[in-house]
Amino acid sequence: DIVMTQSPDSLAVSLGEGATINCKSSRSLLYSAKNKNLLAWYQQKPGQPPKLLIYWASIRESGVPDRFSGSGSGTDFTLTISSLQAEDVAVYYCQQYADLPLTFGPGTKVEIK
Amino acid sequence: QVQLQESGPGLVKPSETLSLMCTISGGSVSIGTYHWSWIRQPPGKGLEWIAYLSWSGATNYNPSLKSRLTVSVDTSDNQFSLKMTSVTAADTAVYFCARGYSSDGGRLHFDFWSQGTLVTVSS
Numbered sequence: 001d002i003v004m005t006q007s008p009d010s011l012a013v014s015l016g017e018g019a020t021i022n023c024k025s026s027r028s029l030l031y032s033a034k035n036k037n038l039l040a041w042y043q044q045k046p047g048q049p050p051k052l053l054i055y056w057a058s059i060r061e062s063g064v065p066d067r068f069s070g071s072g073s074g075t076d077f078t079l080t081i082s083s084l085q086a087e088d089v090a091v092y093y094c095q096q097y098a099d100l101p102l103t104f105g106p107g108t109k110v111e112i113k
Numbered sequence: 114q115v116q117l118q119e120s121g122p123g124l125v126k127p128s129e130t131l132s133l134m135c136t137i138s139g140g141s142v143s144i145g146t147y148h149w150s151w152i153r154q155p156p157g158k159g160l161e162w163i164a165y166l167s168w169s170g171a172t173n174y175n176p177s178l179k180s181r182l183t184v185s186v187d188t189s190d191n192q193f194s195l196k197m198t199s200v201t202a203a204d205t206a207v208y209f210c211a212r213g214y215s216s217d218g219g220r221l222h223f224d225f226w227s228q229g230t231l232v233t234v235s236s
Contacts, residue, residue, distance in 0.1 A: 033217060040222035049209055049226035050160065056216070061224065093160060097220045101175045102162040 002027050002096050004105035012113040019081040021108045023094035028074045029057070031098055038098040041070055041079045043090045044107075050093060054079065086112065115140040117210050117227035125204075125234050131197040135210030135227060142191050143168040148213040148221055149193045151184065153206040154229070161206075165213055165221060166193060173219050200234045207231050 003026040013019045029037045037057035042050035052061045054070035057077055067082040081088055089112060094105040121133035135149070142149060151163040164184045166172040174182045183196040197204065207229040213221030 031216065031220065036216065038216055038220050038222075042223075049211075049229050050223070051226075052222065052224050055214070055222045055224075095160075095222065097216065097222050100173055100219050101177070102165075102219075102221060104160040104162070106159050 001101055002029075002099050002103055004094055004096055004103050006092075006094060006105040006108045008108060009106075010109040010111065012111045013081075013084045014113045015086065016083050017113075019084050019088075019110055021079045021092050021094075021110070023072075023077040023079070023105050025075045025077075025096050025098075027099070029077075029096050029098040030074055037073050037077070038096060039070075039072070039077050040095045040097065041068075042093045042095065043088075044093065045090045053092075081110070084110070084112070115212060115225045117212065117225055119208060119210050119227045119230045121230065121232070123231060123233060125200050125232060126236050127201055127234055128199055131195070131200050131204065131232055131234075133195045133208055133210075133230070133232070135193050135195075137191045137193075137212075140212070141168075142186055142193060143188050145169075146215055148215055148219065149186065150211045150213045150221065150223065151195045152209045152211055152223070152226075153204075154209070155203075155206045156231075163195065163197075163208075165219060202234050205232065205234045 039057040041054040044050040148165040150165040186193040211223040212225040
């Protein structure tokens with residue numbers, strides 16, 4: 001199985017400041033047949049299902065604010081929130097879909113400082 | 114807008130079978146680009162992919178659970194289902210159904226999710 005790790009486990013950021021979450025995979029997520037990294041990011045608020053933010057490592061899902069961006073390739077990926085808003089308080093998960101079984105990172109909790 | 118709604122008992126006894134149904138509205142289960150998945154989340158913990166199936170009935174299961182799982186699709190009712198046998202307390206979780214967009218075969222990211230239903234395994 002591809003093991004996903006995330007850092008930090010949690011972070012507290014002041015409103016309007018930036019937040020960076022890292023995700024690392026145990027194997028490369030670059031799918032050569034399509035030259036895409038098969039990595040997604042989700043946001044989960046309490047009592048809600050996860051919401052897709054980013055797919056193919058850097059493509060923002062329709063309707064997702066542009067303060068969210070994804071980057072990285074191979075085994076190292078980053079989700080950046082450029083200017084934290086109150087509604088961004090949530091747990092963020094990365095997910096690899098380069099190989100089965102599909103696996104998720106353990107999550108990073110983002111709070112307001 | 115696609116919506117997914119799961120249904121099924123919220124309490125299952127140990128060693129019995131957990132059965133859940135997911136009903137799709139606003140979209141068709143028969144679109145080949147999408148695969149239909151089950152994902153679970155134990156209380157306070159992370160996400161675990163369980164299985165997916167396509168409209169044609171092709172399936173893939175998480176090896177850690179495979180021996181206990183059956184998923185199936187009902188194209189006429191636009192539904193898909195999950196059965197998990199021999200449940201234990203470790204299977205207590207919120208169960209989500211989700212639509213997976215296929216980059217290629219089972220390489221799925223999930224763009225629509227149900228609200229989730231808590232299934233508790235307890236006598």
